[in-house]
Amino acid sequence: DGGITQSPKYLFRKEGQNVTLSCEQNLNHDAMYWYRQDPGQGLRLIYYSQIVNDFQKGDIAEGYSVSREKKESFPLTVTSAQKNPTAFYLCASSGGTGVTGYTFGSGTRLTVV
Amino acid sequence: GENVEQHPSTLSVQEGDSAVIKCTYSDSASNYFPWYKQELGKRPQLIIDIRSNVGEKKDQRIAVTLNKTAKHFSLHITETQPEDSAVYFCAARSGGSYIPTFGRGTSLIVHP
Numbered sequence: 217d218g219g220i221t222q223s224p225k226y227l228f229r230k231e232g233q234n235v236t237l238s239c240e241q242n243l244n245h246d247a248m249y250w251y252r253q254d255p256g257q258g259l260r261l262i263y264y265s266q267i268v269n270d271f272q273k274g275d276i277a278e279g280y281s282v283s284r285e286k287k288e289s290f291p292l293t294v295t296s297a298q299k300n301p302t303a304f305y306l307c308a309s310s311g312g313t314g315v316t317g318y319t320f321g322s323g324t325r326l327t328v329v
Numbered sequence: 330g331e332n333v334e335q336h337p338s339t340l341s342v343q344e345g346d347s348a349v350i351k352c353t354y355s356d357s358a359s360n361y362f363p364w365y366k367q368e369l370g371k372r373p374q375l376i377i378d379i380r381s382n383v384g385e386k387k388d389q390r391i392a393v394t395l396n397k398t399a400k401h402f403s404l405h406i407t408e409t410q411p412e413d414s415a416v417y418f419c420a421a422r423s424g425g426s427y428i429p430t431f432g433r434g435t436s437l438i439v440h441p
Contacts, residue, residue: 247427256338258418258433259373266427274428306372310427317363317375318429 219243222307222321228329229294229301237292237324239307246311248290249318252276253304262305265290294326302328331356331423335432343440348409350435352419353401361422362402363429364393368415376417377404409439 220241229235241248250262261274265284279298284290290309294301304325308318332355342348354362360381365373379386379393379402386393390409395402402421406413416436420429 249428256433258335259431261428264428317365317378318373320365320372320374322372 220307220309220319220321222305222324224324225322227324227326229326230329232296234293234295235326237294237305237307237326239290239292239321240288241290241309241319241321242288243309243319244287245309245319246287247309248284249308249310250274250280250282250290250292251306251308253306253323259306262292301326331359331421331426331430333419333421333430333432335419335435337435338433339436339438341438341440342409344409344411346409348406348413348437348439350404350417350419350437351401352403352421352432353399354421354430355400356421356423357397357400359400359421359423361429362393362395363420363422364404365418365420366415367418367434373418406437409437411439411441413437414439 223238247266249264251259260276262280263282265271271282271284281293306323307321310318335352363378366376367373377391377393379395390407392405416434418434419432422429
């Protein structure tokens, strides 16, 4: 499915619960990214990673955590510290230096219940 | 850092008309400008991009123009079709970073 797979497609979280969103790519891309999408707000960067075992905070990292133990995988954990987690989450990858555009995953819609 | 403004936020056209979406950027060092199309409930997909050494690029009914002096770039869609209905995002990547900054998106509605 375009070389980058996100799961699950829909996720429901109870108050005070941590949840982890999966992102896997087989494009051999060095860089991976997590974005949050809310209506009317475009795409906001949560975290990004250029290489394995290294990642950087984006514009809205509070309440989120990531890991990059393998080149192919970049999971995002939405912690209980994130007070408004209901959103559409998009994972993306690129060749590493941004000289080409992103390849996006199909997204995970997270809802707090 | 880079700041990207995108207009309009909503654009409604009749099938067959042209549609133009405009973006401005703040960092004169930006050198890569992609455009993404996102259909309802789906992933954004790259539809066209332009680099700072080029003024215009076309791909069938889609074209992008870049004015480096004025720091703005535009997406042009000719002979619009209902399947062009989607949200379109522009982005600009500063030469000092490989993270693009996105505009807030334009919802294009093409009426049959």
